[in-house]
Amino acid sequence: MSTPTAARPKYVGGAVKRREDPRLLLGRGRYVADIALAGTVHMAVVRSPHAHARITGIDASRALATPGVLTVLTWPDISAEVGPIPCIDAYPDSLPALQTALADGVVRYVGQPVAVLVATTEYGAEDALALVDVTYELLTPVVTMDDALAGETLLHPELGTNVVTTIAQDVGDVDAAFAAADRVYEETFEIHRYAPMPMETRGVVAEVDPISERLTLTTSTQFPHLVRGFLSGCLGIPESRIRVVAPDVGGGFGAKCEFYCEELLAPLLALRLRRPVRWIEDRREHLVASTHAREQRHTVRVAVLEDGTVTAVDARSWTSSGAAYSTLTTTPASISSAMLRGPYRIPHYRARAHCVLTNKTPLAVYRGAGHPQAVLVMERMMDVIAADLGRDRVALRLQNSLTPAELPSDRGTAIVLAGPVVYDTGDYGFCLTRAAEMIGLDEDWPAQQAAARAEGRYLGIGLANLVEETSIGPYESSVVRVDGSGAVTVLTGSSPHGQGHVTTFSQLVADELEIDIERITVLYGDTDVVTDGVGTFASRSAAIGGAAARKAAGVVKDKAMAVAAHVLEIDVADLEWRDGAAHVRGLPARSLSLGELAQASTAWNAPLPGGMSFNLEGTYQHQAAGIAFSNATHAAKLAVDVQTGEVEILDYVVVHDCGTVINPTIVEGQVHGGVAQGIGGTFMEDLPYDADGRPLARTLQDYTTPTASDMPWIRTDHMESPTPLNPYGMKGAGEGGATGAPGALVNALQDALSVFGVHLTVDGPWTPDRVLDLVPEDLPWA
């Protein structure tokens, strides 16, 4: 029997250390590549070396004659058995351009799977790749957006166009607003192609479980439950005969929010060979075989009144979607078109967003999906307008920002899979004002800048406001279970890939049950352990999954109270829950702990009253009531070395609002990681293709990502505007860092170099040589 103590401190809101870190940091994680099953055989994928070609012949005889090679499969060998790779975000009028697990006679990007083979060793499989002879007849590659839009060469001639989806957003009367405008600004922005580049590449192990004879797929994925459904659909096997496991996942950022050819091929081979089949993607494969991201062109026209009111935006965008639909293909275009206006009122809005096929790796979501592009475009425009009108950048933004009194605000747009855009809560002006103040953007700034310039130091400050879709539905599920020792197990359908679910979910459940966090175990990532779930993407886990877990804990608590009332033979109204135990009101010493109540409800006891089920367990499915919108202002201060083109980020500020914060350390970590990826995209990361459609970034020596040494010190400030859409006020925090950084950084670069008449309409990568090209050659040496 426990005795009452002083009020227990709450975990939610506290900087609880990540519970998963000791294990991960000591190298005790278990990733797909760590899994070794007896009798495993190894899959290797023959990939297209060409961007666009017809396959004229595949001769596998040399490979098959090699000892240790078990099988080689090409499309005709499997086409009767497997469906195409699904796309879940196609619009009703999207033209079909689905990918098949192996090329169906035509290859459409370098890296596309053409044949698959299995050998008894990983090295043998790699050796055998060179022994599969494929002959090709080259077709004209469609590499650039202009090539694709010209339509002279079509990736899928039967579609009659390379533009496979067009998304429309129409709000107000755009034409009238332009007719009434004092000034009209038009710009075209190019956003380049880069990729999430998780530290762990993809990998799969597929086996037919010898006991249940069910198919088990272990895969490095963000959404095991969805993979189960996709696999079922593609192979025509009922979901009940499939188990999907996501072990530790070393980052995903969207790249693993996909269902890939290899996740279909390995199970197929395991079924045929009746042996475990393993494939671990190497980095060279990852650079061409995992989804790319970001590449878009935006043309925007903006209508403005003399007083600075932005009245309308007329936007067109083209997303270079690559050679085929990915699982999430239209989402980036959908989000950028729905969210372009960010926090600004802009009552009249029209967007047409086109998804365009190109002979490149399929493009999909990456932390922020279409938000970073939209933010870059809108925030660059705000600076362009401010400069032209001679207005202060902060004041112009404030003038156009929605105020808390104007929320909720139905924006009149919609995001595919997520629904209508209705901003819920937030104080955009506060975040902006605070960020500008923290970074030092005030009336003295131009003078400071000029003084530094006189000494040869070119400084710039850039701002970016963002509002982003988070916590999308439809739902997440959770089960909470208590054993006789009082230990609590939480099952969640949301499977993490580095977000710290164990910590935040424990915090929520610990607060609900009023117990110590150490008593909680969080399980996820195995569709047999957690039978129902959706996944981790769109900044949804903590808010939607977390709410489900806390609600499930509430169900357990209610049941525990009922059991206590039964055992103590008193009315439940005479009990109160405190400190992980049911206490009799007015008799503080008389109580039953969670463990005791769990024991009391096991099968060894008399049945519980009213047909109440045995065991202390609760299930809850939390359904999202709508999209919650987080917001932030990023402010970057940088210095450009005008002799070498190098850029140093001197200060970086993020003032953000993700509703109720569960754990500020984790939120800050999410912000920092996202900003790092924004820095990478803005200054380093690039996936260029040559004129023949061959990717030029083939290793991480070519594809440069930032490391800790490249990171500035990031200062964050939190603002909390709880959302009424969530029972605990929580919104998402996973993507804002990546969403705001490119806009803030490019605006800062513009600010630093505007004395040279620079007008930036490209997002990057601003490598030293490209930066130096912006600086006049005859500049005197510092």
Added chain:
Amino acid sequence: MKPAPFDYRRPTTVAAALTDLSSVAGARVLAGGQSLVPLLSLRLASPPVLVDINRVAGLDLLTTTDSRVHIGATVRQATVLASPVAARHLPLVVAALTRVSHPQVRARGTVVGNLCHHDPASEMPAVAVALDAEFTVLGPDGTASTVAAADFFGDQFEVAVPVGGLVTEVSFPVAPPGSGAGFFEVARKARDYALLSAAAQLTVTDGRISAAAVAVTGLGHRPLRMDTVEDALRGAAITADALRAAARLATGDAVPHVNRRSTAAYRTRVLPVAVHRALRAAAAQLEEDR
């Protein structure tokens, strides 16, 4: 990333290593493996035999003799960086090595292996050429020869080591009293290979520059000594103007990089700047020491 099949040998004497290297055409030395293993994994190299020299006796020594510091073939970059001898006598080597990759890589990578690999974007070849480093090269039959840095570096990824041969050490002259070293590079990110790097060592006697050693990498396929800059500096007093004027004389033919993305035009433009920064850093070190 799976290497093609290869045979692995781990000799413990120089003689045995040479025998292993001559046993099969295409046998390759494995030192720290920080460049070679990635090449194997990418199958850009597939030598039939790897001769691991890490257990060969006597190659792991860092010694000082007759005004030179000798760095054995298996001495790690990290060992040199941590060595008081190097700190005292080889300030330019230390300045450059801190820009070579991350501590994890330097803990395995060797100085000799780095120079034998001769990546055109690597930092250390500039130092070797600037300081007139000397390589002790063994032929397959064990005959030793001393090769000057100026003759050691061939085209990119090529060095003057005969087939079946081995470098046992590299030596650098001890920096004379009154020397300052400066190293500067532009890179795409911290500790990446250089887009362009410049190494400079200035020695001052009686208020004037008595010796100037300046070289760059990243411009062409091999490290390039900046003779005109050195000539202009020799005999001059160290003034801001003198350094700037000398740096402006830096010229050389930039060639497109194999796989690093910066234009030749960029590197041509930055060349005098890089040389100038290296000279300024050398001058600053002199100033500090005074």
